[in-house]
Amino acid sequence: MTDTIDTSSTLADRAAIADTLHRYTAGLDLDDAELLASSLTADAVVDLGPAMRRIGYDFPPLTPRETVVEALIGAVGPLDTSHAISNIRYDIAGDTATVHAYAQANHFKPGTGSDPAVTRHALMMNRYTATMVRDGEQWRIRHLDIANAWFEGDPLMLLGQ
Template identity: 80%
Template sequence: MTESTALSALTDHASIVDTLHRYAAGLDLGDADLLASSLTEDATVDLGPAMRRIGYDFPPLQPRETVVGALIAAVGPLDSSHSISNVRSTVDGDTATVHAYAQAQHFKPGVGSDPTVTRHALMMNRYTATMVRDGAAWRIKQLDIANAWFDGDPTMLLG
């Protein structure tokens, strides 16, 4: 691998990780524009595998406008914190296959920092994504979310 190729690979990986961080921060901050910046116009986000594991049927969301509207309405008001880790990516031209973990803690609005509140929903999810290059940035075209484990009250995730 040449120095130029190595630098390009590192730059792509950093941008791919940034895409996942924009996605997660958009959810945690209830920021529709930030969340939208991580997605292609025709993006599909499939939370079905994660939600079925805790007893809910949840259809895939598509396109970006629907994804953003549904997720901001559901997660945006919560006191939530999504942490992305273990990001692995394989780039083939302008397409990347990405695997990562996302640990997400959820509390009802306004009570997340109250140490007496114990009702929560903590999820460890596995993300599998297809991303596409959009200029210097990467965007999520397909995101499949599967649950590895869950702790707490699944009704926290309902309005």
Template identity: 60%
Template sequence: MGPLDTSHVISNIRTKVDGDTAKLYCYAMAQHFPAGESPDPERTRHALMMNRYDADLVRDGDAWRISRLIIDSAWFSGDPSVLLPND
């Protein structure tokens, strides 16, 4: 994917920590506009999607890192070509 103007919202976050590993489940709604065209009311070309995230995490010092990630598309609205790079 090329450069895009995007906004992401994460919700319904559930985690289960077991020592230095964890499981994470959440929803992510992502709005995408062609670069430089973010939410201008005169433009309607966009791609909006809702995804379910299923991730395994591992502790790395004070941070958590994703060791496995599955993204499952729940729904999509808009123009899918917004996600394609411009040639």
């Protein structure tokens, strides 16, 4: 009976952890600061530096949650974006988890993403490495490192240019 309980608990944790990644990316895609904030601890650190340096920009780690939300919603929120999370791997130890995933994100200028004539975009495949902690029934990101696997398009799109 213990194995069944452990398995159910592990599956529930995995679903809740995946939901955390989906809240993070949906917050960006939907320009929803509250949804994005729900995925982060108060002392969260989001380090986009490895991804941004790969395409020629220096970007410092963002912390705490309010700074992360303000910076990311300000930069990505207005764009027409879509993020897709895949290949989630989990290492859960009690109330802490290390999570690895891929995030593919396409970015278009505001209002142009559904126009088939528009070809200017920024498409990224990033590797997420997150440390998450259990917060009641939810998991939240305490630290997120984002490294770029590949990039296609115009990097200036990410700077709102």
